[in-house]
Amino acid sequence: YGLKRNWYVDERRDPEKATHAAAKFLLDLYKDFDHWYLALAAYNCGPGRVNRAIRLHHTSDFWQLHSLPRETRNYIPYYLAAAIICSDPTSYGFKTPKTKPHKYEFVQIEQSADLTVLASSAGVSLKTIKAYNPELRQSATPVQSAYQLKIPIGKKDQFESNFNSLPSDQRFAPQYVAHKVKRGESLWTISKKYRVSIHDLAAVNKIRNRHRLSIGQKLTIPVRRSSGGTLLVSNSGPSGHKKIKYKVKRGDTLGHIAEDYNTLARKIRRWNKLEYGQPIFPGQKLTIWVKEDMGQLASNSKKNRDKVVHIVKRGDTIGHIAESYRVASINIMSWNNIKSKQTIYPGQKLTLWVKNNNNSSNSVAQSSNKGKKVTYTVKRGDTIGHIADDYNTTVKNIRSWNSMKQSSYIKPGQKLTIWIGSTKNSLSKNADNLKIYYTVKRGDTLSKIAENHRVRMASIMKWNKLNKANTIFPGQKLAIWIKQG
Template sequence: MLSNFTIFNSHKYNLNRSLTGIIIFFVAILIAQENVQSEENIQDSLKVGASRTIPGIPPVNGYPNGNGNKFVETGNRLPQLLRDVKVYLSDAVIADVHKDTLEVIYNLDRIFNLLTEADQLGEMTAEDQEEFNRYEVSLIDVYTHRLTTLQASDIAITAEQLRSEISEITEPLEVEMGLSKFTIIDDRDGHIPLIRNKKVDQFIKFFQTKGKKQFKIWLSRYGEYEVLIKTILKEHELPEELMFLAMIESGFNSKAYSRANASGMWQFIYSTGKIYGLERTWYVDERRDPVKATHAACTYLKDLYKEFDNWYLALSAYNAGSGRIHRAIRLHQTSDFWQLHSLPKETRNYLPYFLAAAIIGSSPKEYGFTIPKVSSFSYDEVKLEKSADLAVLARSAGIKMRSLQRYNPELRQSATPNKNGYVLKLPKGTKSKFTAKFNALPESQRFAPQYTVHRVRRNESLWTISRKYGVSIHDLASVNKIRNRHKIKIGQKLTIPVPGSKAALASAQSTGPSGHLKKVYTVKRGDTLGHIAQNYNTRARNIRRWNGLRYGGVIYPGQKLVLWVKQG
């Protein structure tokens, strides 16, 4: 079995037998007995002019062009999306074995960017939905339990996992408020009533025991975002307890993702986010913007409260949808949340879960917790008129790239948007330094166009166009909002995100490892990333990271690549 995995050959990585279990697990769980392509094969697939295939995964339907050639293309983008995700996860697992945390995080970010696009691909077939669900379960298990280099604070789906876990272990209690004992903790006007009963106490106990480690992480983020969120809640005249809704939804993690394809601190699905003004484009996903998403959540919650005139029902509708709550009210002939026993288990647990988090968060010392002192999320804003490279922006502000991305988690690419400008967030107090340093740069260095425009010609398909520019079909379809790849027309203008050109070269990693010199390499005919990496004593995955290349594209003659070569 292991003969298929030349990526783990001992002559290349000198891995010991203890890794065998990881490999077998990865194959069984992740791909469900599908073979994973070796790194040598992956490098060959990146050969100039080569198409991308993965052994063990059947090719998608061929698409004939006017010359009778068969191209790897289909009207359904989901299979390609899942294949891209599988390859990224493969790379993440390999990086995890080598304790390369930054590479793991980079690949996981790419995975969750792709998964959040699933609900924009149109209605799934039953087969597609089954495959998507099966894969998500496998992904979450690998992501939350098998990647050893990640800290718990980096896990973007822990909040959802914790809700699911606590739902399984809590006892099934039916609480009737008219008959059961309950304690009022806080019932002030303008606040959400906080009460304790047996169900709420179960959740409090969970947070004090098995869930304590994760709750501590949430409290540390609570300290970071408290001022920001409470200020926005006050602006919308909403109860401050709603801050704890973001806690149970995401753990205050702007990059959180759920199996329902919800994203961001407030866990908006694409359609609801769009209704409340959150855009998702090639460059940004505003569901991840802590400021815009909090304003959107406030508007949504006000609408729900107006609809139900009851915060317990409004919060339940935030989880299950208004329609389901209305049906339960009609069925039971009551608007008392605790009497709506026909609601799904997750929704019946959702309110007690929220109340437990709010009660502990409001008086942490009373329940054995402390809120650590952390820097508040405060920022300066700078308006950028054109697309700018993140590495240049970070260097101008005197901060690390990761810090810039933490302040602007909605950014999906290595550059800011190219239309209508962009308001960049910087750590408080860095605006003056940034402005002086950034404005002193020549315009050619300050701004880095990340796209070109292509007019579709006769006999062209997305596949041929993607090969011409060295981008993936999926990215090409995504940036142009194309759901069916067959439906492109002669004369149609397509926006092409261009890697490896002057634009991508400008946005390549600007600082390399210590003791390395920067070299710009021009790709020659017949080159592969593997060959280039071997010649310069590095790895293909490093070249991809340095140049923002995805693990499924192609390189082509004349393309410029940034390499970091050891001195001497």
């Protein structure tokens, strides 16, 4: 009935054009059925349904066509009631509302133009332009044809003056991009890349066989525009960000990846055209936009923090470690010069800068407060952490008592001085310990968590007020006081 629908325009959304088309359709139905009741019923449920009901009941009396849908059988009485009331509203207790007539005038746009520019030229808002032209599907007028734009009455002179004074490159911006078909591409992959439908892509390029593309073929891609007038192409990201490619590893989730790069899972879905609930798989490449100044932010994040060395254990990910220490994953990668494609491995040492919630001094106690002196001979397989755990002290204390540097190692037969009963020996919540929150994961046990964090299981139970009857569950947060160093 003369209504156009393409990438730019859907005239079914224009009330005036849609009303004229509906009236023509209703008139054609009346010519087919020769009765207004049957024509209205066909308008509601379709002429085929009405013809089947007539053949089934052997009558053309609308009131006898009981096989019609209930909505259609009620549609005619509603229509008749509305017509009767509208003929004399006051007699039925209705008041005719006072409305302002919708007046407008036309201006002809020769080429495709951005609606934001048109609205600014007319001195009205973008919302007003869209309300006057509801048939426009995009934030621009159609290409390759002139368009009659509706603007509020009295704005024509102002529009023509402002619009014609603009440079041509600002008035008529291209609403399409050119794409050269590469090996392995199809209309489906190209449509996903540029966020357009296959139907629109085929229509713009006049493609009859959608399954046949040739390598090197040039396609015209109609591209959406945002309200600000920028092209929404898949390879454009937010300003101040740089694009990286991340290869999905086994066990990855969008939540973990988003946490690693200090972004949101829904943004990763949008950048990669993933639907909610759509799974990712190992080897898949994801596009992620990260802030360009993230490295500088990471270096500044060392202020007012304590240095902790974390030894990677089997099953660890940067996201899990960041969650345990309450730091950003991108900071961990920056502190340890880890690139996006690099993986961590069991036994690897990661430097972390963790906030210290205690304001007391970190100085080691003097000899008067050290308590009883013990000399310990290092055995094969010993580590300073294990020795500190055995004597209920900290690694930092042992290094200080034996004048050891942070990078120093111990060897079998070496003698270490340890002070038992020192005021600094307690593993309670003091200045030599840092409080972290560990989120329980599936398959975790208290003993496994205690072993990974080099603390006693009884201590974890005490810190979190757990007893032997309590069970831990995935998602539960446990407070753990770990030793620095």
